[in-house]
Amino acid sequence: MFSTAIGAAAAATLLLSGCGDSGGESPNAGLLDGAELTAGSKEFTESIVLSQITSKALEDAGASIEDQTGISGSATVREALESDEVDFYWDYTGTGWVNILGNTTEDVPEDLFKAVSEADAKNGIAWLDPAPFENTYRIAVKKDFAEKNGLETMSEAAEFIGANKDQGKVCAASEFINRDDGLPGLEKAYGFEFTNVVELDLNLIYTQVGQKCQFGEVFSTDARIKANDMKVLEDDKDFFVQYQGAMTLRQETLDEYPEIADIMAPISKKLTDEVMMELNGRVDTEGEMPEDVAQEWLEEQNLIAS
Incomplete structure (x- = not known):
């Protein structure tokens, strides 16, 4: 999907330039001295990486961060935020619109971020300016399976499953299976049903497509799509939000430490699809630790002291 070679070359160049400033003072030194915050995240790689990036940046500004990342399920981590168990985590506009605010996938506004942030403000939750990247749900198959059966779109997949019940298994995580903007809504939108649903941990799906199932739930910025020779099927009916x-x-946290928004703004702007796929890949395919990936990337970008 994206050029790993180009991403690696760019990272190497940035690393060299960052080394020239080694030992430099933080651009945000002292802004959050005395602040004590707890970082949360969902259980998948990207969410953990994003919270580690945030934690490292806030620590660089003087905050003390307790790590509570890796919470299972969107509803659980949201409850942790609302109940003051964690102070921040990264979420997604589609999740906010459907799962948090209770809207449907059929009445999505053109400016989704504005709609979500304004509505959630009534719940005392602030959404900082979004990053450029978009990590949406998708359904994927092995490339050779797609080529053999002429599958390019979800409509073609729905037709194929209807005619080939023995080849209609899908691997999916528990949350996707039960979300209105996940499997139930997808099947309704395309007028079909998978023959069988195999519930797996999200991290296992990428290696089990082609083994336990023909189809699998994936995230569009996950580097394991390319690493496992998978093809993402086009959502030709634009179901996914x-x-x-x-x-x-929480707004009260932002009111107490308004500097957080200023610290995070230049960081968020750099988080493109390409960057997130590269960072995710360093964890999922190269085995690096999320906190190390976060630290190195921030230093390479001269966003924290190196």
């Missing part, structure tokens, strides 16, 4: 990433926190 836009999932643009943004940091969320």
Whole structure:
């Protein structure tokens, strides 16, 4: 989907330029001295990486961060935010619109971020300016399976499953299976049903498509799509809602530490689809730790002291 070679070359160049400033003072030194915050995240790689990036940036500004990342399920981590168990985590506009605010996938406004942030403000939750990347749900198959059966779109997949019941298994995580903007809504929108649903941990799906199932739930910025030779099927009916990433926190926290928005703004702007796929890949396919990936990327971008 994206050029790993180009991403690696760019990272190497930035690393070299960053080394020249080694030991430099933080651009945000002292802004959050005395602040004590707890970082949360969902359980998948991208969410953890984003919270680690945020934690490292806030620590660089003087904050003390307790790590509570890796919470299972969107509803659980949202409850943790609302109940003051965590102070921030990254969420997605589609999740906000459908799962948090209770809207449907059929009445999505053109400016989704504005609609979500304004509506959630009534709940005392602030959404900082979103990053450019969008990590939406998708259904994928092995490339050779797609080529053999002429599958390019979800409409073609629905027709194929209807005629080939023995080849209609889908691997999906529990949350996707039960979300209105996940499997139930997808099947309704395309007028079909998968023959069988195999519930798996999200991290196992990428290696099990082609083994336990023909189809699988994936995230569009996940580097394992390319690593496992998968093809993402086009959502030709535009069912899936836009999932643009943004940091969320309680408004009272932002009121107490308004500097957080200023610290995070230049960081968020750099988080493109290409960057997120590269960072995710360093964790999922190269085995690096999320906190190390976050630290190195921030230093390479001269966003924190190196």
